[in-house]
Amino acid sequence: MVTNYSWLRLVFIFFSGIVLLFVLAPLVRLILAPGFSGLIEAASDQQVSQSIFRTLGIAMSTTVIAGFITVPFAWLMARSHFKFKSVINAIIDLPVMIPHSAAGIALLGIINRESVLGQWASSIGISFIDQPAGIAIAMAFVSLPFLYNASRDAFEAQTGLYEKAALNLGASQWQTFYLVSLPMAGKGILSGYVMMFGRAMSEFGAIVIIAYHPMVTPVMIFDRFNAFGLKSAQGIAALFVLISLIVFISLRLLAKRQTDARN
Amino acid sequence: MLEIKGLYKKLGNFELKAIDISIQKGNYCVLLGPSGSGKTLLLELICGFQKVDQGEIWLAGKNLTKLPVQQRRTSIVFQKPVLFPHLSVRNNIAFSLRINKIGKQKIIDKVKALALQFQLTHLLDRKPGQLSGGEAQRVMLARALASEPSLLLLDEPLSSLDVMLRHDLRKLLKALNDEGTTILHVTHDYEEALRMAKTIGIMQSGSLIQWGSPQEVFQNPASAFAAELAGLKNVFDAELLPENEKGLRKVLLNDVILLTHCDLKAGAGTVVIDEKQIFLSKISPQTSVQNTLKGFVKQTHKNPFDYEIEIACGIDLIVNISESSFNTLNLAPGSEVYASFKVSAIRFFRT
Numbered sequence: 001m002v003t004n005y006s007w008l009r010l011v012f013i014f015f016s017g018i019v020l021l022f023v024l025a026p027l028v029r030l031i032l033a034p035g036f037s038g039l040i041e042a043a044s045d046q047q048v049s050q051s052i053f054r055t056l057g058i059a060m061s062t063t064v065i066a067g068f069i070t071v072p073f074a075w076l077m078a079r080s081h082f083k084f085k086s087v088i089n090a091i092i093d094l095p096v097m098i099p100h101s102a103a104g105i106a107l108l109g110i111i112n113r114e115s116v117l118g119q120w121a122s123s124i125g126i127s128f129i130d131q132p133a134g135i136a137i138a139m140a141f142v143s144l145p146f147l148y149n150a151s152r153d154a155f156e157a158q159t160g161l162y163e164k165a166a167l168n169l170g171a172s173q174w175q176t177f178y179l180v181s182l183p184m185a186g187k188g189i190l191s192g193y194v195m196m197f198g199r200a201m202s203e204f205g206a207i208v209i210i211a212y213h214p215m216v217t218p219v220m221i222f223d224r225f226n227a228f229g230l231k232s233a234q235g236i237a238a239l240f241v242l243i244s245l246i247v248f249i250s251l252r253l254l255a256k257r258q259t260d261a262r263n
Numbered sequence: 264m265l266e267i268k269g270l271y272k273k274l275g276n277f278e279l280k281a282i283d284i285s286i287q288k289g290n291y292c293v294l295l296g297p298s299g300s301g302k303t304l305l306l307e308l309i310c311g312f313q314k315v316d317q318g319e320i321w322l323a324g325k326n327l328t329k330l331p332v333q334q335r336r337t338s339i340v341f342q343k344p345v346l347f348p349h350l351s352v353r354n355n356i357a358f359s360l361r362i363n364k365i366g367k368q369k370i371i372d373k374v375k376a377l378a379l380q381f382q383l384t385h386l387l388d389r390k391p392g393q394l395s396g397g398e399a400q401r402v403m404l405a406r407a408l409a410s411e412p413s414l415l416l417l418d419e420p421l422s423s424l425d426v427m428l429r430h431d432l433r434k435l436l437k438a439l440n441d442e443g444t445t446i447l448h449v450t451h452d453y454e455e456a457l458r459m460a461k462t463i464g465i466m467q468s469g470s471l472i473q474w475g476s477p478q479e480v481f482q483n484p485a486s487a488f489a490a491e492l493a494g495l496k497n498v499f500d501a502e503l504l505p506e507n508e509k510g511l512r513k514v515l516l517n518d519v520i521l522l523t524h525c526d527l528k529a530g531a532g533t534v535v536i537d538e539k540q541i542f543l544s545k546i547s548p549q550t551s552v553q554n555t556l557k558g559f560v561k562q563t564h565k566n567p568f569d570y571e572i573e574i575a576c577g578i579d580l581i582v583n584i585s586e587s588s589f590n591t592l593n594l595a596p597g598s599e600v601y602a603s604f605k606v607s608a609i610r611f612f613r614t
Contacts, residue, residue: 164312165345167332169359170410179358183349 031242034235039242042235048220052243055216058135059201063147066140067193071151075181078155093149095142100205103142108210111137130211138206143199147192154188155181190255198248264288264445265309265414270318272308279304279469282318286414286447286462291440293456294449295492296466302449305466306416309447310337323413338407339416343423344399346391352402353378353387359410377405381435397428404435408444415439417448421455433458453492457481457533457612465492477533477612496581497541501534503527503611511553514611519577522553523609533612540608541582543572544601545592555603556580560594570594574602 034042042048077085095103111128112118121128128134162184166176182189204218212219217240225233270282279301286292296302307313309320311332320327327335346355354361356377360370378384381401391399400420407415417436421429436459440446450456456463456477463480465473473480481498503525504513511522514534521534542548548555558576565571570589574580580602584592594600 161341161345162347165339165341166347166358167312168310168337168339169406170333170362171358172333175362180347184347186349 027241030234031238034231034238038235039239042239045236047215048217048236048239051215051217051220052240054132054214055201055218055240056243056247058132058216059139059197062136062139062200063143063193063197065136066144067147067196070144070147071182071189072177074148074151075155075177075185078152079160089152093145096145100142100203101209104138104206104209107138107141107206111210128210130213132211132214134210135207135214135216138210139200139203142203142206143196146195146199147189150192150195151185151189154185154192157188158184187255194248194251194255197251198244201244201247264290264323265447266319266321267309268319268321270305270308270315270320272304272313272316274304274313277301277304277469279308282471284464284471284474286445288445289440289443290461291437291446291459292448292462292464293460294447294464294466294471295451295453295456296449297451297492299468300466301469302451302466303418306339306418306447306449309335309414310339310416311335336410336413337416338410338412338414339418340400340403340407340420342419344391344394344396344403346394346399346402346406348391350391351387352383352389352391352394355391355402356383356387356406356409358406363410373409377409381405395428396424397431400424400428400432401435404432404439408439413445415444415446417446419450420448422450422452453481457535481533481535496538497536497578499534499536499578500531501611502531503529505529509553511606512611514609516578519556521609523606523611525611527611535610535612536580536604537608537610538581538583541580541602541604543574543582543584543588543592543594544603545599547601548603550603552603553606554609555601557599557601560596560598560600562596563589563594572600574600576602 077088098106108129109115110117111121111134113122113127113129118128121133126133128137158181162180163176166180167173171179201216202218203216204222207216208219208222212223215223217236221233221237221240224236265284265286267282267284270279272279277299282305284292294302294305304313308315309322309327311327311330315328318328322335322337327337346352347358350358353374356374357370360373365373374387375384378387381404383398383401383405386394386398386402391402394402400423403420421432424432433455436446436448440461448455448459460477463473463475463477464471465480478498478500499516502515504515504520506513508522512525514521514523514525516534523534542552547557556574556576556578558574558580561573561575561579563570563572566583569583569585572582572584572589572594574582582602592598592600
């Protein structure tokens with residue numbers, strides 16, 4: 001297929017190799033370093049396995065709950081035209097741009113026990129600091145833009161004609177949304193969910209400020225590294241990366257199967 | 264059936280002005296106008312995609328003006344097929360039936376009947392992405408009719424199709440109309456209007472400037488614009504006779520008989536003779552041309568590039584000839600002249 005091995009092409013291939021190597025080398029080294037026994041050892045540490053389940057569980061719930069309200073918001077933004085639309089889009093992107101520790105500090109400012117929200121939450125028995133609810137809030141804050149952007153792009157890619165057609169055929173606004181707009185944007189939204197979930201489960205900076213305990217795995221890796229050094233942290237890190245890989249490949253395959261079944 | 268009274272809508276800089284339309288049940292009405300004349304906006308107002316500023320829209324005795332889109336019982340077919348890509352052809356057609364929670368068996372029967380009518384039976388399990396343009400527009404029509412609308416709105420539904428498919432779809436639309444479906448069709452193609460319409464409306468920058476039968480509109484255009492839009496000069500009421508002669512059909516215009524190619528059933532219609540294909544001579548022409556009419560020049564008119572001659576020969580024919588031909592033939596009002604034209608210069612339209 002490629003017949004034109006011009007020097008420029010060779011240079012580009014060389015660059016591509018560097019980029020790939022740059023991403024892969026530390027990860028491969030990380031997974032190989034502790035060896036199989038190291039992985040088993042990390043997995044049999046009850047604190048580690050609990051932390052992995054906790055991380056996956058909270059990330060999953062966060063993604064589902066936050067996604068439930070983010071997707072309609074993305075639809076609304078895709079279909080609306082107003083003056084400050086780009087400002088709102090930029091605001092949603094902010095959590096991705098700022099240091100995550102700063103995001104944590106910002107969140108702490110409004111959910112601490114003295115704040116209005118914190119007091120109201122504690123009056124109905126919810127506490128955020130050092131609690132799964134706080135972890136979820138931190139995860140949602142930094143990961144939401146991924147789902148929002150992917151969903152909005154997917155909705156914007158459809159012309160409004162499909163919705164008009166559905167309304168014209170007698171569908172209500174809600175039926176039009178879930179029978180036409182949502183399935184048509186399905187591929188984009190699913191990939192947004194995968195990105196959001198990935199970002200949520202790997203979050204460290206914002207979580208460490210709001211909830212050092214109970215430890216999610218990224219915090220535990222940091223904690224072990226501080227307390228016991230590189231060797232001790234490597235096992236958990238390798239295990240978590242492996243599990244992440246398995247989760248993502250499965251989710252991607254699942255998303256692909258879902259969209260393939262439709263086309 | 265459809266009554267539009269004093270409809271007004273302002274959209275940005277564009278205004279749709281004081282539209283009054285009345286369409287009887289079973290009519291096939293074509294709104295003819297260039298792009299930007301407000302045709303599509305009018306359709307959007309009728310089916311409720313846009314809010315009316317002033318005026319009223321009534322359909323089958325019901326005031327639609329403020330009704331939500333879903334309750335208007337109008338179905339629209341867009342210029343390009345807008346089929347839901349995630350649903351099979353079957354489920355696209357059944358969309359409105361499912362929404363209305365019609366029984367399962369009824370849905371199956373109805374989809375089957377529509378598929379048969381629109382020759383879609385072999386395509387029912389396909390996804391829209393696997394259809395050709397013509398197939399997709401047929402599915403659009405089947406889907407639009409599944410909800411049994413009181414009025415079918417067509418927004419240039421043929422313009423994205425090639426000639427052969429257009430012909431097929433026109434036949435389908437005609438058949439639908441013959442079965443009683445009331446149709447409001449917008450287009451910028453006068454030939455389409457002439458082929459399809461029982462009533463024609465001409466739209467120009469937001470106003471409806473003419474409304475009437477194809478004969479009225481094409482023979483007596485309300486304005487130069489309408490005439491230009493129609494692009495026609497020789498339009499006549501005619502009757503297609505059942506007889507054949509040398510494989511050709513006879514058409515009767517007043518008491519003149521002409522020959523043409525036509526495979527329609529005998530009956531009334533409209534004949535258009537292309538003025539560019541009419542040849543004039545002073546003596547009876549010895550050619551293979553099938554139609555020759557003897558008459559006299561009624562009047563002549565000089566255009567910038569040619570002469571327009573009106574000839575009385577049982578019908579009043581308009582012929583354009585070059586200046587040199589005009590001088591050679593030495594034509595003046597009262598001159599005897601022969602007008603001849605090929606069978607292919609005549610087109611018969613059923614109206």
